Amino acid sequence: MNRLDPRVRVLWVGRAVVTAVVVGVVAAVATLLVDAIPWWTPVVVALLALVVGVSVALARYRLWRYEVRDDALYLERGVFTRVRTVVPFVRIQHVDSSRGPLERLVGLASTVVYTAGSRGADVTIPGLTPGGADDLRERLKRLAIRAEGEDAV
Amino acid sequence: MRRALSPRSIPYRVVERGGGLLVTAFFLFSSASAILGPRGELVALVLAGLAGCLLVGYEVAYHRRFAYALTGDTLDIQSGVIARRSREIPIKRVQNVDISRNIVQRLLGIAVVDFETAGGSETEATLRCVSFEEAKRLQREVRRLKAGEADEESADAETATAADDETELFALARRELALVGALSFDLRIPGLLFVFLTGGVPVLSSVLPSGSQLPVVVAGLVAAVVVALVSWLAGATVAVLNYYDFRLSRVGDELQYERGLLRRYDGSIPLDKVQTLTITDDPLKRYFGYASLRIGTAGYAPGAGESGSEAAIPLANRDRVFALANRIEPFGSPSFERPPKRVRRRYTLRYLVALGLVTGVLHGASLVFGWPFPWPTVTPLVLAPLAPVAAHLSWRHRGVWLGDHHVVTRNGFFRRRITVVPYYRIQTVIDSRTVFQRRWGVATVTADTAGSASFVSRGAAAVDVDVATAETLRDVLETRFRTALAARRGWGDDDEDGAAPSTDD
Numbered sequence: 001m002n003r004l005d006p007r008v009r010v011l012w013v014g015r016a017v018v019t020a021v022v023v024g025v026v027a028a029v030a031t032l033l034v035d036a037i038p039w040w041t042p043v044v045v046a047l048l049a050l051v052v053g054v055s056v057a058l059a060r061y062r063l064w065r066y067e068v069r070d071d072a073l074y075l076e077r078g079v080f081t082r083v084r085t086v087v088p089f090v091r092i093q094h095v096d097s098s099r100g101p102l103e104r105l106v107g108l109a110s111t112v113v114y115t116a117g118s119r120g121a122d123v124t125i126p127g128l129t130p131g132g133a134d135d136l137r138e139r140l141k142r143l144a145i146r147a148e149g150e151d152a153v
Numbered sequence: 154m155r156r157a158l159s160p161r162s163i164p165y166r167v168v169e170r171g172g173g174l175l176v177t178a179f180f181l182f183s184s185a186s187a188i189l190g191p192r193g194e195l196v197a198l199v200l201a202g203l204a205g206c207l208l209v210g211y212e213v214a215y216h217r218r219f220a221y222a223l224t225g226d227t228l229d230i231q232s233g234v235i236a237r238r239s240r241e242i243p244i245k246r247v248q249n250v251d252i253s254r255n256i257v258q259r260l261l262g263i264a265v266v267d268f269e270t271a272g273g274s275e276t277e278a279t280l281r282c283v284s285f286e287e288a289k290r291l292q293r294e295v296r297r298l299k300a301g302e303a304d305e306e307s308a309d310a311e312t313a314t315a316a317d318d319e320t321e322l323f324a325l326a327r328r329e330l331a332l333v334g335a336l337s338f339d340l341r342i343p344g345l346l347f348v349f350l351t352g353g354v355p356v357l358s359s360v361l362p363s364g365s366q367l368p369v370v371v372a373g374l375v376a377a378v379v380v381a382l383v384s385w386l387a388g389a390t391v392a393v394l395n396y397y398d399f400r401l402s403r404v405g406d407e408l409q410y411e412r413g414l415l416r417r418y419d420g421s422i423p424l425d426k427v428q429t430l431t432i433t434d435d436p437l438k439r440y441f442g443y444a445s446l447r448i449g450t451a452g453y454a455p456g457a458g459e460s461g462s463e464a465a466i467p468l469a470n471r472d473r474v475f476a477l478a479n480r481i482e483p484f485g486s487p488s489f490e491r492p493p494k495r496v497r498r499r500y501t502l503r504y505l506v507a508l509g510l511v512t513g514v515l516h517g518a519s520l521v522f523g524w525p526f527p528w529p530t531v532t533p534l535v536l537a538p539l540a541p542v543a544a545h546l547s548w549r550h551r552g553v554w555l556g557d558h559h560v561v562t563r564n565g566f567f568r569r570r571i572t573v574v575p576y577y578r579i580q581t582v583i584d585s586r587t588v589f590q591r592r593w594g595v596a597t598v599t600a601d602t603a604g605s606a607s608f609v610s611r612g613a614a615a616v617d618v619d620v621a622t623a624e625t626l627r628d629v630l631e632t633r634f635r636t637a638l639a640a641r642r643g644w645g646d647d648d649e650d651g652a653a654p655s656t657d658d
Contacts, residue, residue, distance in 0.1 A: 084584040091580045116603035117580035
């Protein structure tokens with residue numbers, strides 16, 4: 001079972017911090033508008049959001065696992081709802097590797113696996129090194145082609 | 154061989170397009186005669202006549218310039234009066250050939266033919282209009298060509314006879330149609346009428362003698378009855394119009410259906426595109442021994458546009474529905490394994506919490522907005538003793554069964570769905586456990602299939618099975634998917650199969 005790159009924690013914790021700040025600002029505006037709300041509310045709300053967000057981000061990293069098996073890609077993830085997904089290689093339609101702006105900032109990349117399933121592009125593996133994401137993409141592509149290649153026989 | 158549209162399509166198209174023109178002409182005529190007097194009338198008449206001639210000319214030209222041909226492996230269409238367009242659609246890519254005829258077209262003996270291809274969300278090509286016989290010929294020919302494509306080795310004549318072998322699977326009897334109508338309840342209408350009628354309540358209450366609360370309550374009751382009646386009537390009308398003289402037959406590798414009273418549809422569903430079968434019923438249908446069947450295909454749900462549902466068999470005897478479903482996908486008769494009994498306690502708790510939340514919200518709202526009714530706000534709590542009953546019913550109607558070639562799941566009490574998914578149709582296997590499910594040691598295993606992400610056909614979900622069962626289920630589904638796919642694609646028997654563990658523990 002592979003784990004994600006530890007640096008993905010930076011990304012997720014960073015996101016949690018941004019969310020906490022936004023929540024804090026909203027709470028601050030509400031405090032300014034409504035007199036009944038005590039002055040320390042925004043601080044408490046922001047801190048709460050920060051603690052929850054950061055612990056969820058860390059838990060998410062701790063629980064994320066993926067594995068390239070003989071004939072399927074296996075993923076395990078989720079903090080509140082634990083989800084395990086089995087994607088047979090035959091079912092892979094195409095594979096992308098992508099790097100968002102924030103991901104580039106911390107030097108990470110993701111691989112996205114598309115199937116024809118009704119939950120479509122649900123299968124994203126975040127927190128890979130750029131080389132790792134490309135390798136995984138190539139590997140999955142080869143495996144998918146090999147699995148599908150037997151089709152022609 | 155190049156063919157043209159039916160000559161009878163010219164007058165039809167002229168009338169279809171000319172309707173708007175006529176209205177414009179009328180306004181022009183009346184306004185012109187008002188402003189310019191008799192001379193204006195003349196000018197307007199001439200203008201209208203000119204426009205009419207232009208329209209007729211255009212439609213004649215359209216007819217003359219439109220040509221289509223079925224070659225061995227493509228459908229070629231050349232069209233366009235001013236901008237020319239020429240298309241070649243590979244027959245192999247054509248999924249459905251749908252024919253529809255409204256009442257005027259039926260009188261003229263012409264039909265609209267739609268060619269649907271996989272993937273596209275819209276119709277690939279439309280012929281407006283050809284004679285009905287020609288439409289049927291196209292449908293038949295495309296099927297024959299596709300069958301030939303799929304099996305090139307066999308002799309042409311052989312495939313032709315095999316492909317044209319038609320067996321009727323189902324025909325909706327009059328009595329059943331009446332039942333479909335009676336059991337259809339259009340849920341969109343209550344919402345509309347509610348908005349409409351609540352607008353009328355202040356008027357009513359101002360007319361009625363004020364003083365007691367009684368008139369408002371009575372008016373509300375009357376309104377509710379009216380709403381129910383109207384929605385029921387509307388639902389019944391739509392259902393009867395949609396499913397009048399419904400027939401489903403199997404022709405070679407396709408299912409063909411015909412339905413409709415005013416507008417008649419002739420469509421086809423290729424069997425190798427069928428992803429899931431869903432048998433639905435509700436307490437009423439169960440009591441009378443009826444059920445409906447939906448056939449889910451990838452990307453395209455027949456009749457989705459017009460009827461708002463992909464029901465293949467609107468209503469039939471339960472045994473007949475199962476027999477029919479078995480002819481499409483032979484899955485046998487499932488013996489479901491229910492979730493562990495402890496989930497009943499979970500559901501009881503869930504319903505109680507939901508009830509408590511509703512009561513809380515009601516009470517909160519009554520504190521803010523006031524409470525117009527004579528009974529106290531905590532009245533919903535009298536439903537609490539029903540929670541265990543509801544929980545038991547929910548539990549009773551859940552289940553999963555692993556057949557030799559299919560996984561079948563069952564969910565829901567009010568709208569019970571039995572979903573049949575062939576193993577080789579599985580796309581991904583998903584095992585998910587929410588916080589609450591983990592506390593009870595249960596999990597949901599979903600066998601996802603390709604297809605329209607509609608609410609009903611999202612693959613088969615075994616909800617709230619024991620975690621140990623979930624683990625086996627996941628493995629079994631994956632293994633059987635592989636062997637089934639290998640068998641279907643003829644990869645040989647190098648996969649050792651059969652060793653899949655059973656789940657009856």
